[in-house]
Amino acid sequence: MPEAVTRATTVTTSPGLLASLDPLLREWLPRQRWFAGKGRPVTGFSLVAATELLPAGSRLGLLHLMVRAHQPDAQGSPTHPGDCYQLLIGVREVLPPRLAPALIGHVEQGPLAGRTVFEALYDPRCADLLLEAIRTRARIGALRFERDGRQEIREELVPRVATAEQSNSSIIYGDTFILKLLRRLVPGVNPDLELPLALAREDCPRVPAPTGWLLADLAEGADTSDRSDFAAGADPAEEPYVLGVLQPFVRGASDGWELALRELAKSEDFAAEARALGRATAEVHTALARALPTVTLGHPQVRPLVEGMTERLEATAQAVPALRPYVPALRSAFDALAGLAAEGHTWTAQRVHGDLHLGQCLRSASGEWSLIDFEGEPSKPLTERRLPQPVVRDIAGMLRSFDYAAHSVPSATPRAGDWADACRAAYCAGYGEVAGVDPRTEPVLLRAYETDKAVYEVLYEARHRPDWLAVPMAAVRRLAADASS
Incomplete structure (x- = not known):
């Protein structure tokens, strides 16, 4: 049975807490897959919020921390404000052997002196508490656990940490739910919750509908008792932080990237799957266009968009000399888009996934495709x-992504280009079957965006x-040759 979850405000305010954890976090945090500041030293930490989910002085303690890691920026300036991270810190006197991989370290001073701290997600009792808090809509300090009352959350689902490398962390509960905990936090409406909720209202089956979510409302004096959504037009700095999203787990699903690599290794055709994935993408886009406002992009809107693409190209060419011979041809793809806009051509813009690739897609055992992870590119501002x-x-x-997959299987190298071309054509055809418009009918727009994406990849x-x-x-x-032909 999960630990009882209190609705009382239980907050750790000891001024020595973060100082006692500082030397351990400096070692542990940069080693985490989701830490965004790799390659830059951590110069210190500041505490954004700390909440006791289980008393730290008990046999098993659980601390929820929002911590800002201070680092110099990419140019070495120490004025960078630092990223805010969500940490779930378990506290024990002695760490059992089964939790050895979760060790953060042994605290030598401060309120936790003599205790051992560890990554709490690996402890089933701590993971159970998070699910129970969502099930009961708990309020603990600034933390709000919310849920969709139409979906049942059973007790005693066995938790396990997802092992796939990602920019966040996930717990799977009994092959029934998956709780994605965001690691790098910013206040405001996070599309990883916003878009799946919007798609659920449209009954879109291609995206698992959120079952629950976790927020932190740090606004001074905020009344969270009646808030189940974000205030329209509010100052983002005063809005809640989205900390996590609970969704149904797609049982027996295959990750699109791994599935493509397996089929490639077996010399199997993937075009049929690519076509089905194109249809699924179009269904999601169509539902998003119904659920949320669309806008028209004309010359005033396209001009800064093209300028941004051109600036990224020139900056990347400065950083990567191998790109320089192709700059004129690549720039012509952006110039062609600007030219169409100047002639009066317009395009529709809407909310999109924002970081779509094969790894963001799941194929169920029945053959249906789902899209996941609507957070977008975490390195970009939320707005x-x-x-x-x-x-x-x-x-x-x-x-x-099809191109990357084709070049990731050494045995497929001789036919990598043909495999990727077949997948690309099938994906676009499938998309057109649902959307009514094949994206290849807008070659100038498609080439500009694909060129911009390839330039980003070169720098990365x-x-x-x-x-x-x-x-x-x-x-x-290839894109430079297409632009020159």
């Missing part, structure tokens, strides 16, 4: 991630995975 955009933003991301790979640089550079050569 930018929530802007309406042309649907080709998502489509270009998926087309590039050059900085983080130089051995992969050849993959986007092959796309750059």
